[in-house]
Amino acid sequence: MTTALPAAAALHEQAARLDADDPLAGLRARFLLPPDIVYLDGNSLGPLPAAVPAALKDVVRRQWATGLIGSWNAAGWWEAPQRVGDTIGTLIGAAPGQTIAGDSTSVQLFTALDAAAALRPDRPLLVTDPGHFPTDRYLADAVARRRDLKVRHVPPADLPAFLATEGEQVAVVSCSPVDFRTGELHDMRALTRAAHDAGALALWDLCHAAGALPLEVDALGVDLAVGCGYKFLSGGPGAPAFLYVARRHHTALETPLPGWTGHADPFALTPAYEPAPGIARARIGTPPILSLLALEAALTAFDGVDLAQVRAKSLSLTGFFLRCADALLAPLGFASVTPADPGRRGSQVALRHPHARGLVAALAEHGVIADMRAPDLLRFGVNALYTSHGDLLTAALRLRELTRNASYAPAPPSAGPVT
Amino acid sequence: MTTALPAAAALHEQAARLDADDPLAGLRARFLLPPDIVYLDGNSLGPLPAAVPAALKDVVRRQWATGLIGSWNAAGWWEAPQRVGDTIGTLIGAAPGQTIAGDSTSVQLFTALDAAAALRPDRPLLVTDPGHFPTDRYLADAVARRRDLKVRHVPPADLPAFLATEGEQVAVVSCSPVDFRTGELHDMRALTRAAHDAGALALWDLCHAAGALPLEVDALGVDLAVGCGYKFLSGGPGAPAFLYVARRHHTALETPLPGWTGHADPFALTPAYEPAPGIARARIGTPPILSLLALEAALTAFDGVDLAQVRAKSLSLTGFFLRCADALLAPLGFASVTPADPGRRGSQVALRHPHARGLVAALAEHGVIADMRAPDLLRFGVNALYTSHGDLLTAALRLRELTRNASYAPAPPSAGPVT
Numbered sequence: 001m002t003t004a005l006p007a008a009a010a011l012h013e014q015a016a017r018l019d020a021d022d023p024l025a026g027l028r029a030r031f032l033l034p035p036d037i038v039y040l041d042g043n044s045l046g047p048l049p050a051a052v053p054a055a056l057k058d059v060v061r062r063q064w065a066t067g068l069i070g071s072w073n074a075a076g077w078w079e080a081p082q083r084v085g086d087t088i089g090t091l092i093g094a095a096p097g098q099t100i101a102g103d104s105t106s107v108q109l110f111t112a113l114d115a116a117a118a119l120r121p122d123r124p125l126l127v128t129d130p131g132h133f134p135t136d137r138y139l140a141d142a143v144a145r146r147r148d149l150k151v152r153h154v155p156p157a158d159l160p161a162f163l164a165t166e167g168e169q170v171a172v173v174s175c176s177p178v179d180f181r182t183g184e185l186h187d188m189r190a191l192t193r194a195a196h197d198a199g200a201l202a203l204w205d206l207c208h209a210a211g212a213l214p215l216e217v218d219a220l221g222v223d224l225a226v227g228c229g230y231k232f233l234s235g236g237p238g239a240p241a242f243l244y245v246a247r248r249h250h251t252a253l254e255t256p257l258p259g260w261t262g263h264a265d266p267f268a269l270t271p272a273y274e275p276a277p278g279i280a281r282a283r284i285g286t287p288p289i290l291s292l293l294a295l296e297a298a299l300t301a302f303d304g305v306d307l308a309q310v311r312a313k314s315l316s317l318t319g320f321f322l323r324c325a326d327a328l329l330a331p332l333g334f335a336s337v338t339p340a341d342p343g344r345r346g347s348q349v350a351l352r353h354p355h356a357r358g359l360v361a362a363l364a365e366h367g368v369i370a371d372m373r374a375p376d377l378l379r380f381g382v383n384a385l386y387t388s389h390g391d392l393l394t395a396a397l398r399l400r401e402l403t404r405n406a407s408y409a410p411a412p413p414s415a416g417p418v419t
Numbered sequence: 420m421t422t423a424l425p426a427a428a429a430l431h432e433q434a435a436r437l438d439a440d441d442p443l444a445g446l447r448a449r450f451l452l453p454p455d456i457v458y459l460d461g462n463s464l465g466p467l468p469a470a471v472p473a474a475l476k477d478v479v480r481r482q483w484a485t486g487l488i489g490s491w492n493a494a495g496w497w498e499a500p501q502r503v504g505d506t507i508g509t510l511i512g513a514a515p516g517q518t519i520a521g522d523s524t525s526v527q528l529f530t531a532l533d534a535a536a537a538l539r540p541d542r543p544l545l546v547t548d549p550g551h552f553p554t555d556r557y558l559a560d561a562v563a564r565r566r567d568l569k570v571r572h573v574p575p576a577d578l579p580a581f582l583a584t585e586g587e588q589v590a591v592v593s594c595s596p597v598d599f600r601t602g603e604l605h606d607m608r609a610l611t612r613a614a615h616d617a618g619a620l621a622l623w624d625l626c627h628a629a630g631a632l633p634l635e636v637d638a639l640g641v642d643l644a645v646g647c648g649y650k651f652l653s654g655g656p657g658a659p660a661f662l663y664v665a666r667r668h669h670t671a672l673e674t675p676l677p678g679w680t681g682h683a684d685p686f687a688l689t690p691a692y693e694p695a696p697g698i699a700r701a702r703i704g705t706p707p708i709l710s711l712l713a714l715e716a717a718l719t720a721f722d723g724v725d726l727a728q729v730r731a732k733s734l735s736l737t738g739f740f741l742r743c744a745d746a747l748l749a750p751l752g753f754a755s756v757t758p759a760d761p762g763r764r765g766s767q768v769a770l771r772h773p774h775a776r777g778l779v780a781a782l783a784e785h786g787v788i789a790d791m792r793a794p795d796l797l798r799f800g801v802n803a804l805y806t807s808h809g810d811l812l813t814a815a816l817r818l819r820e821l822t823r824n825a826s827y828a829p830a831p832p833s834a835g836p837v838t
């Protein structure tokens with residue numbers, strides 16, 4: 001049995017000690033995790049924060065049912081995109097007034113890419129990561145087609161050299177600090193500086209970073225950023241995404257989607273669009289208030305939380321899981337594609353195995369929820385707010401058992417926004 | 420006292436009789452309306468349908484908390500945009516597979532306008548109503564700028580003549596069947612035909628029509644339509660909007676926002692965008708599931724409801740309110756701007772009065788919620804699913820009292836998506 005393995009016994013001891021010493025252990029109570037489930041897919045969909053049900057009930061039963069239309073003012077619905085944006089701003093290092101929340105990541109990305117291109121006219125290249133999440137690539141292509149630009153795919157590792165030679169052609173560099181497949185962490189500071197040295201703008205997709213590690217968009221001079229609300233922010237399925245635009249760009253910012261809520265005087269209902277001052281001009285239509293206020297309630301799980309501690313625990317968790325994988329899974333053909341160097345690791349571990357699909361399905365049947373990325377990656381996301389080292393050992397041991405016993409089968413393709 | 424007015428006494432009698440004979444009276448129980456409030460602003464934000472709280476609780480406590488990521492499949496989240504779209508389709512006369520719900524009206528409009536223009540290349544004009552809701556105008560301008568088209572503003576009454584002379588230049592005609600200020604109803608059949616006779620596409624904004632009157636987008640040959648979820652559909656604040664594209668255009672449909680959920684094989688995560696077959700290609704990013712499933716629950720208020728009966732009652736309600744206004748309010752300086760001809764009337768009545776702003780605020784303080792449109796329109800929306808004739812008489816009598824007693828003051832500008 002696995003518990004008889006000497007390696008497992010040592011790992012049990014390590015997990016128990018690390019969890020006992022965890023200064024963030026108490027935060028797990030801020031989430032309503034199902035018992036007997038090890039949830040390692042919070043990088044796709046965060047679990048339900050304990051604050052959400054009561055907040056949502058208040059939104060529905062009091063604000064909507066009783067306050068009716070008056071709640072746009074009285075309950076602060078109208079300002080919610082900026083208010084929630086500012087709260088997210090505290091997690092990404094953005095001073096107030098530069099971040100809004102409301103539409104999907106794809107829509108915000110379209111706005112960001114198009115607006116960035118408009119801020120650097122006469123530069124014909126839009127640079128993105130060939131490993132970028134598909135929607136980032138599709139929308140870069142769409143914006144390029146529309147604006148008669150060219151898209152160049154450059155891996156982050158090659159960006160400095162590319163920018164040093166062709167940088168003068170580049171309008172905007174769009175990439176993510178964390179590779180959604182491998183969990184590799186790129187150097188935001190160096191890449192932002194390289195973009196700026198070339199006179200280009202830096203646009204970051206923070207979907208796999210916001211809430212998982214400290215970010216400093218203001219301090220690094222990031223120009224624009226987007227990120228989703230439903231991964232490490234645990235805002236619920238399809239929670240609205242956020243858009244950050246550095247204040248220095250606000251006056252010149254032209255949104256491709258000039259909806260009425262971004263108008264300088266939305267209730268004057270004037271015939272011509274006049275953009276609101278500040279980040280409000282990036283608002284589009286009426287935001288989905290129930291989803292947006294659920295996200296706002298979810299963000300209270302970060303109240304008083306030090307993101308440096310989150311990062312330290314996240315690295316402890318992924319480092320421990322890599323040790324588990326090395327001791328328990330490598331002999332069975334699993335290979336990590338996540339950097340062992342903590343400085344190059346986001347908040348997930350991805351293991352390669354030819355039966356990834358069947359194994360992830362079998363794991364779910366045995367109470368461990370991870371996900372997979374075709375063709376052969378098993379992805380294990382950790383969230384320092386609720387994941388324990390014990391969770392990860394459980395996952396590794398169950399995966400070992402299922403693999404040794406060949407207790408898995410070809411499974412249908414996974415579905416859902418498991419990005 | 421008002422009750423001593425002979426006119427009021429007769430109107431009381433009429434209201435009581437009409438409400439007693441109302442075959443839809445029982446539907447009011449499908450909404451959780453606050454007691455002692457007369458709510459005539461459902462054309463801005465519908466009230467809470469009784470089915471929503473339990474449905475939303477299930478989404479949050481069972482589907483999200485317990486089902487976690489698996490609910491994208493198990494709870495049908497992934498198909499929700501098409502499923503909710505098809506349900507809305509039954510209210511607008513669209514056969515299944517042509518309607519989706521998910522983003523805001525403004526975003527859907529951008530998609531519709533841009534895709535329509537692309538379907539009629541070499542035609543340089545985009546025609547819209549000068550009285551159209553601002554976001555329709557702003558986005559028409561944005562699409563025209565982007566595609567190097569020109570926008571022409573033509574009132575619906577002048578459209579047939581305009582199209583007869585300049586129609587060959589027109590790519591798309593975008594207007595609304597119901598004027599959001601005056602409540603005037605335009606002839607969708609005739610205007611759609613006029614657009615088609617000119618070889619142009621007809622794009623309808625159904626925000627003020629869907630759920631309020633029978634619509635026949637398929638039968639009329641409408642090309643594209645959008646509409647919002649939070650007015651007559653009562654889907655909640657910022658409920659997702661819908662987009663209809665007639666099946667004959669699906670193959671050629673190019674969305675300006677090619678997000679990953681509209682991909683033919685979204686989970687293959689391929690580098691290049693390949694549009695899904697059918698209306699699914701108009702999907703963009705991950706939809707706001709809490710708001711979307713609240714809308715889905717709200718739509719059950721229409722279960723088994725005959726929209727012809729809804730229309731008949733709506734006309735009875737607005738006709739009765741016009742009689743109330745004539746008898747009780749005209750002597751105090753109120754003038755209706757809503758057509759008296761039932762065939763030209765949507766589901767609202769708008770009265771002009773120089774103190775509209777102060778009066779609407781005073782009405783709200785006295786339990787009657789209407790809204791206003793600058794500078795001088797009081798707007799009273801009726802929804803046959805829950806409005807009674809008695810409600811409207813109460814509103815008229817209170818308005819009369821407040822006006823006679825000059826019990827109103829300048830009020831701050833109203834705010835909120837009261838469109």
